[in-house]
Amino acid sequence: MAIERPLDALNAARNAFVVAELKNGKKIRGKLLAFDIHLNLAMDEAEELENNEVKRKLGKVLIRGDTIILIIPSE
Amino acid sequence: MAIERPLDALNAARNAFVVAELKNGKKIRGKLLAFDIHLNLAMDEAEELENNEVKRKLGKVLIRGDTIILIIPSE
Amino acid sequence: MAIERPLDALNAARNAFVVAELKNGKKIRGKLLAFDIHLNLAMDEAEELENNEVKRKLGKVLIRGDTIILIIPSE
Amino acid sequence: MAIERPLDALNAARNAFVVAELKNGKKIRGKLLAFDIHLNLAMDEAEELENNEVKRKLGKVLIRGDTIILIIPSE
Amino acid sequence: MAIERPLDALNAARNAFVVAELKNGKKIRGKLLAFDIHLNLAMDEAEELENNEVKRKLGKVLIRGDTIILIIPSE
Amino acid sequence: MAIERPLDALNAARNAFVVAELKNGKKIRGKLLAFDIHLNLAMDEAEELENNEVKRKLGKVLIRGDTIILIIPSE
Amino acid sequence: MAIERPLDALNAARNAFVVAELKNGKKIRGKLLAFDIHLNLAMDEAEELENNEVKRKLGKVLIRGDTIILIIPSE
Structure with missing residues (x-):
């Protein structure tokens, strides 16, 4: 699927698992419920x-966008 | 409950306990009274x-948003 | 008192003492005269x-908001 | 090709491989699908x-712009 | 004098001496000529x-606001 | 040539070589194709x-503005 | 001369020498051609x-504002 804007890459990942790598070196893996700009x-x-x-289970979590380096949607 | 925007994840957590993990490594747990964008x-x-x-009791507290890495609503 | 927005938590603290914890690890305690968004x-x-x-007396002081981690209104 | 704005340099790189060097010292190489301002x-x-x-394969990835130092379109 | 907004605290300090404590640990003391938001x-x-x-005399100086932690108007 | 705004200093440098010194201590020298505010x-x-x-050849490159300390147009 | 806004302090310094102290500890001295907000x-x-x-001669230079701590117009 062609995408126009980089955040479109997350649209296909809704309700699927993604990994977010954070500026503090941590990685959080979870099912993506929602994201914003x-x-x-x-x-x-x-x-x-x-x-x-x-390392630990978090369950539901809200991650602040400015703490993120990159997001890997698992395919 | 489906959510449209990530901050909707905090709406269900109003008046419930959440944990905020901060950029300085600290964790604050408290009853969520209010939040903004x-x-x-x-x-x-x-x-x-x-x-x-x-480690210590804070009672009522206002946390500046830009110091937060993630928020865990406890279920 | 229910509050709608997080900064409302400071309204009740006007002219009362609050503690501001700063990103450089310092804590400033003083009587809150005014705040902004x-x-x-x-x-x-x-x-x-x-x-x-x-550690030292400051008297009147203006603290820049982006240096603050959290504010504790003393009750 | 003359370019008017610096981000025009990425337009010719769509669907080609680029290397992004990040503020944490990492380098990510991949096929550019989309970018924004x-x-x-x-x-x-x-x-x-x-x-x-x-070092590792990431597959599809979304990189947050503010973590980038420079981008090298490979020719 | 009651103040409505925190920067009002600097209005009374115009043409008086204030101390600005900076994020790099330095302190600058001088006569306040002007400030902005x-x-x-x-x-x-x-x-x-x-x-x-x-430590050293600077004479006239312009300090960038985002480098400031707090300002102490001397009374 | 008198200049009104600081970025005008880059206008004369279009298609000429400039050196950009970055916050991570690196220096990039190249022919300036385009810049923005x-x-x-x-x-x-x-x-x-x-x-x-x-140290290494980069060829075409896009440098993110917020990573720059200063730019030296070579004359 | 009274000034209303802090940046007015730079107006009198146009075409005169100023010293800019940067967040990385460096000091740049030069003749001020132009500045912006x-x-x-x-x-x-x-x-x-x-x-x-x-330490070294730079000639013409453009300094990014967010890297500056303070500016000293020499009188």
Whole structure:
């Protein structure tokens, strides 16, 4: 699917799992419920990853967009 | 409940307890009284957590949104 | 008192003492004279705290909002 | 081709590979799908580089613009 | 005098001496000539303080507001 | 030539070589193709300098304005 | 001369020498050609100072405003 704007890349990821890598080095993986133009993200079933293993379970979480480096939608 | 915008995730958390993780590494847990689009948060019965234990009691507190990494509504 | 917006939490604190915790680790306690949407604060009878003791007296002070982590209105 | 605005330099790079160097020292190479005025980038077939070797494969990725130092369109 | 907005606290300080504490730890004391909503300050007879002693004389100076933590009008 | 606004200093530098010094300590030298009010720069024939020697060749590059400290148009 | 706004302090400094102290600790001295509300500065005959001695000559230079702590117009 062609996309016009970079945030369109998240539209296909709604209700699917994504990984957000944060400026403090943490990675949060969760089901993407919603996002906005600031890249604020609401996730469900979220967990913090460390070396690709689950460090702790967060459940529902709201991540502030300005703390994000990149988002990887898992395919 | 489906949500359209990420901050909607906080609406259900009004008057319930949430944990805010801050850029300085601190965690504040409290009853969410109000929030705005900057993620400024007003809490009551707030306390600072360290290793999941209460480090100090804060009571009522206003947290500046730009200091927040993520918010976990407890279910 | 129910509050609609997080900064309403400061309205009741006008002319009362509040503690502002700053991003550089300092804490300033003073009588809140005025605030604005940026969380710029004007205080009177302000003092800097260290380990909950008075480190120095500041008197009247204007604190820039973007340097603030959180504000604790004392009840 | 003459360009009027700096972001025009990315227009010719759509669907071609670019390297984004980030403020945390990481380099991400991928096929540019879309970008916006904040320099938010959507890439496909992205991979993280270290010393010009592939450190890990990311696949589809959305990079937040404010984390970018520079972008090198490969010719 | 009651004040409505925090920057009103600087109005009474025009042409009087104030101390600006900066994010880099420096303190600048000078006669306040002008300020704006960003807290940009123009001072005259300014000097940099270290341990409450004059480290160097600056004379006229313009301080960028976003570098300021707090301003102490001397009474 | 008198200039009214600081960015006018870049107008005469179009298609000439400039050096951009970045907040991470790096220096990029290249032919200025375009710039905007954020100081985003598009360069061609760019190279990274270290101790005034060429460390690596970048070719075409887009530099994000907020990562720039200063720009030196070479005369 | 009375000034209304802090940036007026730079108006009298046009075509005169000023020193800009930057957030990275560097000092740039040069003849002020132009400035804007962001404190972007265009200088000519600029040089970088270290311990009040000339470390290197820059000539014409554009300094990004958000990298500036303070500006000292020399009288």
